[in-house]
Amino acid sequence: MNTKEHIKIAEAKVEEKEVVIEISDLRKSFGDNHVLNGFNMTLYKGENLVVMGKSGSGKSVMIKCLVGLITPDSGYVEVLGKEINTLDQQHLDELRSDIGFLFQGSALYDSMTVRENLEFPMRRHKEKLGVVNDTTPLVLEALENVGLAHTLDLMPAELSGE
Ligand SMILES: Nc1ncnc2c1ncn2[C@@H]1O[C@H](COP(=O)(O)OP(=O)(O)O)[C@@H](O)[C@H]1O
Numbered sequence: 001m002n003t004k005e006h007i008k009i010a011e012a013k014v015e016e017k018e019v020v021i022e023i024s025d026l027r028k029s030f031g032d033n034h035v036l037n038g039f040n041m042t043l044y045k046g047e048n049l050v051v052m053g054k055s056g057s058g059k060s061v062m063i064k065c066l067v068g069l070i071t072p073d074s075g076y077v078e079v080l081g082k083e084i085n086t087l088d089q090q091h092l093d094e095l096r097s098d099i100g101f102l103f104q105g106s107a108l109y110d111s112m113t114v115r116e117n118l119e120f121p122m123r124r125h126k127e128k129l130g131v132v133n134d135t136t137p138l139v140l141e142a143l144e145n146v147g148l149a150h151t152l153d154l155m156p157a158e159l160s161g162e
């Protein structure tokens, strides 16, 4: 196989990669505070990507643009093949049910146990999850996946933040 053929195959493989998130030239200011000044990012299926930056650098603002909680001043944001800015409320809600994100603080309802916190969003998506009544197996599976099955009946205040 000659070099040209090698290159062709390599290009074909790159094209096969499925884009999950595409952000291009994203801009957002709050008054004179220019937080996002042309942010770009591409995330492909199967990739894990960490966005790092000091406190106040705009990570949360970027995530909020990604899920449509903040409207950017300009730029292109596409998630799972859908351009966020063009979606109406119903389509945005549908897309959000496929996205998981949480902030370190205020991620759980303080007055509910871990089990109740996990059951709460499941109630809304019962049809999609194929659940009729008992959400316990799904709750347990979710906790087991992250090694936290023992926290099922604890209150958020009893959990370590680490
Ligand atoms: N709703 C808002 N109104 C005004 N300023 C905001 C708002 N949200 C975030 N900011 C400002 O945007 C900047 C980036 O914040 P943020 O994205 O929360 O930073 P971090 O990288 O720590 O997540 C900060 O200066 C913050 O004060």
Ligand SMILES: [Mg+2]
Residues within 6 Å of the ligand: 059, 060, 061
């Ligand atoms: Mg933040």
